[in-house]
Amino acid sequence: MSRRIAAPLLAIALAGSAWAAAPTSAHAATPGAMGTYHPSTTARVADTQSGWGGRTGYVSSKNSVTYTVTGRNGIPSTGVSAVVVQLTAFDQHGNGAFVAYAAGTSRPAAVSFAYGGRSTQVGKVTVPVSSTGRISVAGAGAYQAHLRIDVVGWYASSSSTAPAGGLYLPSDLELTDDTRMSGARLQPGDQLEEDLEIGFGSDDPNFQAPTVVALDLNISALSPSGTGGLTAWSGTGRRPYVPSLEFGNHDSVSSSVIVPVTLVSSQSEGGGTVATYKFVVGAFGGSTDVALSIGGLYDQGRDAFGAAYRPTAPQLAINTVTGLGITKGRLGADSARLATLPSAAIDDGTVAVNMTTAAVAPTAGTWVAQTTDLLNTRSTSIINTLAGATRSGTLTAELDSAMNSDLPQVGFYNGKGSIDVQAWTYGRFDFTDDGVVGAKNLSARQLAKRVLSQRPTMRLKHKVIRAH
Incomplete structure (x- = not known):
């Protein structure tokens, strides 16, 4: 009881x-509506260990992964300037980082989330979306890690028709x-x-x-x-x-x-x-x-x-x-x-x-x-x-x-x-x-x-x- x-x-x-x-x-x-926050259905977008989302393998400084985040899980297909996601680093063996950005744009030098040690770590990141509603995540640093992406909400753009x-x-x-x-x-x-x-x-x-x-x-x-x-x-x-x-x-x-x-x-x-x-x-x-x-x-x-x-x-x-x-x-x-x-x-x-x-x-x-x-x-x-x-x-x-x-x-x-x-x-x-x-x-x-x-x-x- x-x-x-x-x-x-x-x-x-x-x-x-x-x-x-x-x-x-x-x-x-x-x-x-522009710039206002909307909670969405908390949902998994990707897991590079299990292949959830269509991609399997570690994320390192030598590669990146790209996923569609709009039009699902309560996020509209249009009128979205950015999404709030949780990036999880796991099965890593040292210090590394993830860089999240709008798909199709140049990868920025700015780190979105740094991880260190062997424990699984979670970090909240707000990521701009591309015109097709996609985001990319690349690795940075000396060590690679598996990546999970979970979406939790979104911000409206100037073209949003949502309340x-x-x-x-x-x-x-x-x-x-x-x-x-x-x-x-x-x-x-x-x-x-x-x-x-x-x-x-x-x-x-x-x-x-x-x-x-x-x-x-x-x-x-x-x-x-x-x-x-x-x-x-x-x-x-x-x-x-x-x-x-x-x-x-x-x-x-x-x-x-x-x-x-x-x-x-x-x-x-x-x-x-x-x-x-x-x-x-x-x-x-x-x-x-x-x-x-x-x-x-x-x-x-x-x-x-x-x-x-x-x-x-x-x-x-x-x-x-x-x-x-x-x-x-x-x-x-x-x-x-x-x-x-x-x-x-x-x-x-x-x-x-x-x-x-x-x-x-x-x-x-x-x-x-x-x-x-x-x-x-x-x-x-x-x-x-x-x-x-x-x-x-x-x-x-x-x-x-x-x-x-x-x-x-x-x-x-x-x-x-x-x-x-x-x-x-x-x-x-x-x-x-x-x-x-x-x-x-x-x-x-x-x-x-x-x-x-x-x-x-x-x-x-x-x-x-x-x-x-």
């Missing part, structure tokens, strides 16, 4: 301790749940059921609270025993067979995933709307502690406010080896450093960028955090790795959440030993909301700062559902 263990309430303050108001005096304009999807509203990436705090380590078959309360309010009596469709979730398996993985999903229907993260024995790992959520309830409270959403993280194979961090949310509706996705040319933006965008030299133990992104990676209204960050040649087992604030750098890890294993973490990185600097900055923290840091950008999120009163008199950056200052407050609590 399963049993539930209630855990204490955890709070995520995105804008203070009370429900925050949405832009006041006028509701947001109805967003267009508007979700706009992205970033939050500070802070630790929001950790089973080590409650003694609720997950065993095989256990589920971590998360209830998330989100409050939307406004001084406008005609304001309609948006609906949250998905969360940008960073997930870590800490001190695992055995070989297994974690799957994050909406909690509705059957658990998907596609894992969000896989781990090896005693090998802590982190991964990023966009997880759909299920609306549980919605009610008026204090002049606004408080909605409760649910998502679930389930363990399989081995036991592990789990840490979760919410990096942002996707909301839709008449009064949704947030940022739309814009693909950008992939580029190496930060490199401690050469001093590109950051002070030259390895990042030591328990130390942090700010980096500045190139102007080509952003626009005036950019509030977050899609970024792949690699911890290169670590001298010890370590964890790496990415943040906008060097005063709060240890809250969550985007990379967990072993000595000598170069690994990456993919993250939608918010830029200077206080919007106090004209420089697009991100910060990096390293826990142990020393590492080089390399980061590649391949997309950005721009605010397109013109519904805020006085918006025409504000610069894009001033508008973004106003909207970010009025983000909702979220509160998170979990229950552990034991398999036995």
Whole structure:
């Protein structure tokens, strides 16, 4: 018989301790479809070991694979600018990488996902699609690996005829749940059921609270025993067979995933709307502690406010080896450093960028955090790795959440030993909301700062559902 263990309430303050108001005096304009996110049916596109998708064999620096991703699994045949996929590297024997790009275009030099060590590793990547709806993945680095590709969602292009999807509203990436705090380590078959309360309010009596469709979730398996993985999903229907993260024995790992959520309830409270959403993280194979961090949310509706996705040319933006965008030299133990992104990676209204960050040649087992604030750098890890294993973490990185600097900055923290840091950008999120009163008199950056200052407050609590 399963049993539930209630855990204490955890709070995520995105804008203070009370429900925050949405832009006041006028509701947001109805967003267009371009750049909005749509969750799709989570489905496998390819597995180069089994031959799923039509191709068998390792992916290395000497070859590439190409697959059609549109017109199936809930993704339309047209009107798609990019797809969100999970790339899984397995049966590798050392450090390597994958490069994902639109089929038929030149292979970029930018790394999409770096893997190291022998454990199976999963990384989220947003990939532009070709005019025929195809993507390619090539190998990079000294070692080859088998590849799995799982699709989880898509972004609309300017030609989309679909209703508007979700706009992205970033939050500070802070630790929001950790089973080590409650003694609720997950065993095989256990589920971590998360209830998330989100409050939307406004001084406008005609304001309609948006609906949250998905969360940008960073997930870590800490001190695992055995070989297994974690799957994050909406909690509705059957658990998907596609894992969000896989781990090896005693090998802590982190991964990023966009997880759909299920609306549980919605009610008026204090002049606004408080909605409760649910998502679930389930363990399989081995036991592990789990840490979760919410990096942002996707909301839709008449009064949704947030940022739309814009693909950008992939580029190496930060490199401690050469001093590109950051002070030259390895990042030591328990130390942090700010980096500045190139102007080509952003626009005036950019509030977050899609970024792949690699911890290169670590001298010890370590964890790496990415943040906008060097005063709060240890809250969550985007990379967990072993000595000598170069690994990456993919993250939608918010830029200077206080919007106090004209420089697009991100910060990096390293826990142990020393590492080089390399980061590649391949997309950005721009605010397109013109519904805020006085918006025409504000610069894009001033508008973004106003909207970010009025983000909702979220509160998170979990229950552990034991398999036995």
